[in-house]
Amino acid sequence: MTTTAELMDYAEVVERYDPVLGLEVHVELSTKTKMFCGCPNSFGGDPNTHVCPVCLGMPGALPVVNGTAVESAIRIGLALNCDIAQWCRFARKNYFYPDMPKNFQTSQYDEPIAFDGHLDVVLDDGEVVRVDIERAHMEEDTGKSLHVGGATGRIHGAEHSLLDYNRAGVPLIEIVTKPIAGMGERAPEVARAYVTALRDLLRAMDVSDVRMDQGSLRCDANVSLMAKGANEFGTRTETKNVNSLRSVERAVRYEMTRHAAVLADGGSIKQETRHFQEADGTTAAGRTKETAEDYRYFPEPDLVPIAPTREWVDQLRATIPEMPWQRRKRIQDDWNLTDEELRDLVNTGAVDLVAATVDAGAAQADARSWWVQYLNQAATARETELADLAITPAEVARVIALVGSGELTHKLARQVVDGVLDGEGDPDQVIEARGLKVVSDDSALLAAVDEALAAQPDVADKIRGGKVQAAGAIVGAVMKATKGQADAARVRELILERVGAA
Amino acid sequence: MSDLTRLTAAELAEKIHTGEVTAAEVTQAHLDRIAAVDGDVHAFLHVDAEGALETARAVDADLAAGRAPVSPLAGVPLALKDVLTTRGVPTTCGSKTLEGWLPPYDATVTRRLREAGVPVLGKTNMDEFAMGSSTENSAYGPTHNPWDLDRIPGGSGGGSSASLAAYEAPLAIGTDTGGSIRQPAAVTATVGVKPTYGGVSRYGLVAFSSSLDQAGPCGRTVLDAALLHEVIAGHDPMDATSIDAPVPALADAAREGARGDLNGVKVGVVRELSGDGYQGGVLRSFDAAVAQLKELGAEVVEVSCPHFGYALSAYYLIAPSECSSNLARFDAMRYGLRVADDGSHSAEEVMSLTREEGFGAEVKRRVMLGTYALSSGYYDAYYGSAQKVRTLITRDFAAAFEQVDVLVSPTTPVTPFKLGEKVDDPLAMYLNDICSIPANLAGNAAMSVPSGLSDEDGLPVGLQIMAPALADDRLYRVGAAYEAARGPVLDKLGELEAAK
Amino acid sequence: MSNISRDEVAHLAKLARMAVTPEELDTFAGQLDQILDAVAEVGEVAGDDIPPTSHAVPLTNVFRTDEVRPGLSQDAALAGAPAAEEGRFRVPRILGEQQ
Numbered sequence A: 001m002t003t004t005a006e007l008m009d010y011a012e013v014v015e016r017y018d019p020v021l022g023l024e025v026h027v028e029l030s031t032k033t034k035m036f037c038g039c040p041n042s043f044g045g046d047p048n049t050h051v052c053p054v055c056l057g058m059p060g061a062l063p064v065v066n067g068t069a070v071e072s073a074i075r076i077g078l079a080l081n082c083d084i085a086q087w088c089r090f091a092r093k094n095y096f097y098p099d100m101p102k103n104f105q106t107s108q109y110d111e112p113i114a115f116d117g118h119l120d121v122v123l124d125d126g127e128v129v130r131v132d133i134e135r136a137h138m139e140e141d142t143g144k145s146l147h148v149g150g151a152t153g154r155i156h157g158a159e160h161s162l163l164d165y166n167r168a169g170v171p172l173i174e175i176v177t178k179p180i181a182g183m184g185e186r187a188p189e190v191a192r193a194y195v196t197a198l199r200d201l202l203r204a205m206d207v208s209d210v211r212m213d214q215g216s217l218r219c220d221a222n223v224s225l226m227a228k229g230a231n232e233f234g235t236r237t238e239t240k241n242v243n244s245l246r247s248v249e250r251a252v253r254y255e256m257t258r259h260a261a262v263l264a265d266g267g268s269i270k271q272e273t274r275h276f277q278e279a280d281g282t283t284a285a286g287r288t289k290e291t292a293e294d295y296r297y298f299p300e301p302d303l304v305p306i307a308p309t310r311e312w313v314d315q316l317r318a319t320i321p322e323m324p325w326q327r328r329k330r331i332q333d334d335w336n337l338t339d340e341e342l343r344d345l346v347n348t349g350a351v352d353l354v355a356a357t358v359d360a361g362a363a364q365a366d367a368r369s370w371w372v373q374y375l376n377q378a379a380t381a382r383e384t385e386l387a388d389l390a391i392t393p394a395e396v397a398r399v400i401a402l403v404g405s406g407e408l409t410h411k412l413a414r415q416v417v418d419g420v421l422d423g424e425g426d427p428d429q430v431i432e433a434r435g436l437k438v439v440s441d442d443s444a445l446l447a448a449v450d451e452a453l454a455a456q457p458d459v460a461d462k463i464r465g466g467k468v469q470a471a472g473a474i475v476g477a478v479m480k481a482t483k484g485q486a487d488a489a490r491v492r493e494l495i496l497e498r499v500g501a502a
Numbered sequence B: 001m002s003d004l005t006r007l008t009a010a011e012l013a014e015k016i017h018t019g020e021v022t023a024a025e026v027t028q029a030h031l032d033r034i035a036a037v038d039g040d041v042h043a044f045l046h047v048d049a050e051g052a053l054e055t056a057r058a059v060d061a062d063l064a065a066g067r068a069p070v071s072p073l074a075g076v077p078l079a080l081k082d083v084l085t086t087r088g089v090p091t092t093c094g095s096k097t098l099e100g101w102l103p104p105y106d107a108t109v110t111r112r113l114r115e116a117g118v119p120v121l122g123k124t125n126m127d128e129f130a131m132g133s134s135t136e137n138s139a140y141g142p143t144h145n146p147w148d149l150d151r152i153p154g155g156s157g158g159g160s161s162a163s164l165a166a167y168e169a170p171l172a173i174g175t176d177t178g179g180s181i182r183q184p185a186a187v188t189a190t191v192g193v194k195p196t197y198g199g200v201s202r203y204g205l206v207a208f209s210s211s212l213d214q215a216g217p218c219g220r221t222v223l224d225a226a227l228l229h230e231v232i233a234g235h236d237p238m239d240a241t242s243i244d245a246p247v248p249a250l251a252d253a254a255r256e257g258a259r260g261d262l263n264g265v266k267v268g269v270v271r272e273l274s275g276d277g278y279q280g281g282v283l284r285s286f287d288a289a290v291a292q293l294k295e296l297g298a299e300v301v302e303v304s305c306p307h308f309g310y311a312l313s314a315y316y317l318i319a320p321s322e323c324s325s326n327l328a329r330f331d332a333m334r335y336g337l338r339v340a341d342d343g344s345h346s347a348e349e350v351m352s353l354t355r356e357e358g359f360g361a362e363v364k365r366r367v368m369l370g371t372y373a374l375s376s377g378y379y380d381a382y383y384g385s386a387q388k389v390r391t392l393i394t395r396d397f398a399a400a401f402e403q404v405d406v407l408v409s410p411t412t413p414v415t416p417f418k419l420g421e422k423v424d425d426p427l428a429m430y431l432n433d434i435c436s437i438p439a440n441l442a443g444n445a446a447m448s449v450p451s452g453l454s455d456e457d458g459l460p461v462g463l464q465i466m467a468p469a470l471a472d473d474r475l476y477r478v479g480a481a482y483e484a485a486r487g488p489v490l491d492k493l494g495e496l497e498a499a500k
Numbered sequence C: 001m002s003n004i005s006r007d008e009v010a011h012l013a014k015l016a017r018m019a020v021t022p023e024e025l026d027t028f029a030g031q032l033d034q035i036l037d038a039v040a041e042v043g044e045v046a047g048d049d050i051p052p053t054s055h056a057v058p059l060t061n062v063f064r065t066d067e068v069r070p071g072l073s074q075d076a077a078l079a080g081a082p083a084a085e086e087g088r089f090r091v092p093r094i095l096g097e098q099q
């Protein structure tokens, strides 16, 4: 360990070095079954209950490719503007590890199904960066090990390990970028924006749950630095265990400052795997291997080649939804939003939710207002993402409709929404249970109107004298008396009727 | 009742289906024969008397109830090579590493046999993980050739071939990666067929070399093999390399051939599969067989397959490479042997110690060879080049089959050698497969049919017949014609035995 | 001559996870040498224009429909395990990192 500072100030890093990134994203497909067997592909479950001879690597068992997984892989490739291989194979990647039942991973190697694509990524200030995609290929996930004994349940110091193969064989798509260079100080932001864009895209395509917290989207960040003016890439490190979008940015930034400190001190970077530590935002070296691994790849003899026909690829191309950012642009035009209004929508993560609410029959402005304001505040208060709130766009549309028809006031509507968020049921159930219906019974309202008019005779006279706008004070009194459960428009009509001004 | 073991499968089926004998009687006769002779022959690693009798009784009950037999072989018992999984019945692959393992599932071949009402007498001995040509690489001791108990029964499926020659079973299943059905058939004077690759499902066949392995039928007659082949063949969605096409009418082809007319059939003699290294008696037997085919009306021409000479080398790179990967799963984590799990060793150490303990010398040698051939830096020179040779051999076959309907050669260059004779000389052992390997590399169909006894040592010789992929029926037509003309060979063993 | 050294054999044994004995190292070094010498001829046969054959059947696009099939119960899955605990396969402590 050197005695100099372990990290360099970020401003100095970007002054002296150009960062180069390479991002490898593993996506678990949300197919019904695993990649090579008919076991259910679902998160969790009692250990070793989603297993069969194939995914347990039992003697004699053979893989058969999940056709839907191949379709998803091709669709992802198309969405990433890749070429689709006309002919490709699976290979075996041979290495021993207890969480891998066959001790080889069935993975594509030198013949990926999709290659040479790009993804246009929009940064926070609207700048668009094109990230080139090297390849997207199919492979299978490993099982999970639980380390028992020792202090932390981690691998070091454990006394033994317990293996659950429910996840073994779950279909993965590995998406690898080409080197991303020339981003300067924005490199960490570009990394986050890329993974965000990829996540949005995959979600829109409905091919994966893309939950970083559950591991259905995992990012490995390769970082290297080259001194300004140099023309060869520096030695890279690969940081794993990056489990959130924010961590992607932090991990890249941390590695940049760490590399720079080592390089500035005359040291050299060791090519190694590092693990991101969520708690303090640092990375730590993994155990180094004594020898370089030799995976002894060779074509998987148990699986025949995949040769997608032109027609098949064209059919799949037709199923690619509008890209999220294109959709945003269209929504801005359709809804006539200012850049600022769009940014509010995007930054709160409300675009899809608003669109879905509009699809469910609400007016765009009402939907936007609910999600960007009241519900966004609710999400903040509950420390959750907008999309994870316990209310659906259809429910929001229902509330908006009830306000529109006068059955709810705005104030009541907020109470209804609170009830839904608290798990009391759908809007109609909450209204029923909490008794929040607007008082629409005219005789009950008339009593309140008469009372209010009697209490303010001068105002009543003004209205009679033709100053109709003075009715507002009486409306307010009635609303107060009915605890907001009255339809203000109807109250106004009744007042005018009563004083004979109608 | 002991005559029952002398009958062919077709004869037994007829007697069972017409009610002359019961399937249980037939099965019991074979179990009795096993009890009497298997101490000497050691064809079986595991005898499942209860399971076999249960299946037989179910067939009998069916027939007694007036139902038609579920298959042409319903009730005819069989010996199953211990490389195919059997649910709840031990499956060891001749390896210590799988001692005591009870598979939780049936191989597709096993399932088809059950569905066809074929009682499985037990699991037969084999070279460990099917690697060998003598069955001496079994962790459970060698099998002995019924023709001469001091000699090898061939391998890897020596248990299956010996069980037929010793009349312990009328039918058997083998697997053939480089000749493991045909070479044992040749040296025991029985019939063995390697079907077209993809013709019989590999699901549940414990893989040695995935792109070469193929399960197939073994019998004492060509017709018996055909009947069994029809039971086990056909598309299986559990095997991605299984061919989705109708199985040709094999038993019909055998019956047609048995009429002894090969007019219009063109037979090619492979020039490269003879000469140096071939025993004189084997070559003379082969020449006689070719003459016999001509007499039957076949047109015989010599053809050249110039790359067959490289087949052995390509095979001894491809098969070990695939096996090094296929056998990686035997790591002591999920099933099978585990040693040194005393708390002082890591998982990695337990893996290494278990594999060292659980694998025999030949398996280790091939795993090392394959690991080397696939290593970065060596891949192109070894594995990659071997796969190119495979292309050339496939082209040789294609060119030859433009000229002829079937190709013929000796099945093996020599008659069965003495146990222990070649155990320490891997290269000499590998030469046994020199004639059989090309068909595995190209994936086409091939048969070994008894071709009499060598005139110099009185030991069995096999005639190999090779046909294009999906033309397995040609093997049966030509094989049955030759068999009928030449007359039974195995009967001579019966005479020998009776004379003792 | 391919000349496989004892060290190379030791490296192969490590890659293949086999704790071979010193005697085996010697035996295998000699035998692998001999076998590799015999099979090296494959490199002299085919030109660059010859494509490799990885599969014996000319099939492509063999897929399974994405439908759940019955698998094994936890008990059946663990029945052959050398050791099991809490529904999981129990293995000795793992030293290396996941790859």
Ligand SMILES: [Mg+2]
Pocket (backbone or CB within 6 Å): A107, A139, A174
């Ligand atoms: Mg990968």
Ligand SMILES: [Zn+2]
Pocket (backbone or CB within 6 Å): A034, A037, A038, A039, A050, A051, A052, A053, A054, A055, A056, A169, C071
């Ligand atoms: Zn499974």
